Amino acid sequence: KAGVTQTPRYLIKTRGQQVTLSCSPISGHRSVSWYQQTPGQGLQFLFEYFSETQRNKGNFPGRFSGRQFSNSRSEMNVSTLELGDSALYLCASKEGSGSGGEQYFGPGTRLTVT
């Protein structure tokens, strides 16, 4: 099976712009979670989607949003980018929702905001 893929791998944007990141989960996986990784903050949970519905949401401002399509692919959008949004954005997929079960991570999208 192909792993989790994320596009693009690298992105440079300027403050005030918006960005959309894409994640394709492992075939058969219906849950997709998004995380932000910054130096010193570890992995911070953004949100989880399961069957096109947002199941859980982390403590991020409304500028961060996401969606999931019927084929389980997910997109994450960040509007009005700020310098502090520079980070590695990781998505992870698993078969079911909720806790338990193994998550498989993609390689991440490194976003740099200048």
Added chain:
Amino acid sequence: DQQVKQNSPSLSVQEGRISILNCDYTNSMFDYFLWYKKYPAEGPTFLISISSIKDKNEDGRFTVFLNKSAKHLSLHIVPSQPGDSAVYFCAASAWDDKIIFGKGTRLHILP
């Protein structure tokens, strides 16, 4: 409020010795715990997990210990190998809830 804490940002261990990575948590509702390993430029990969009904889970060179009364878990790697040099994340979740990660511990295996 950090619910999952990895208080050691880095750890250096001699090759062949035991590596012990520690993790503390504050939320008593957590019932499932995981360890992930991350190499640079790659996403984290799952290592081992433990349910709150157990106090130990072993998989090859990796063993996770859970002390619920102390809200503490640890990952033991023995013997440590050069390929174990990576960042290790501890993570926890409550039933049907999101997975919360610690900030990670960078493990250096010394030759």
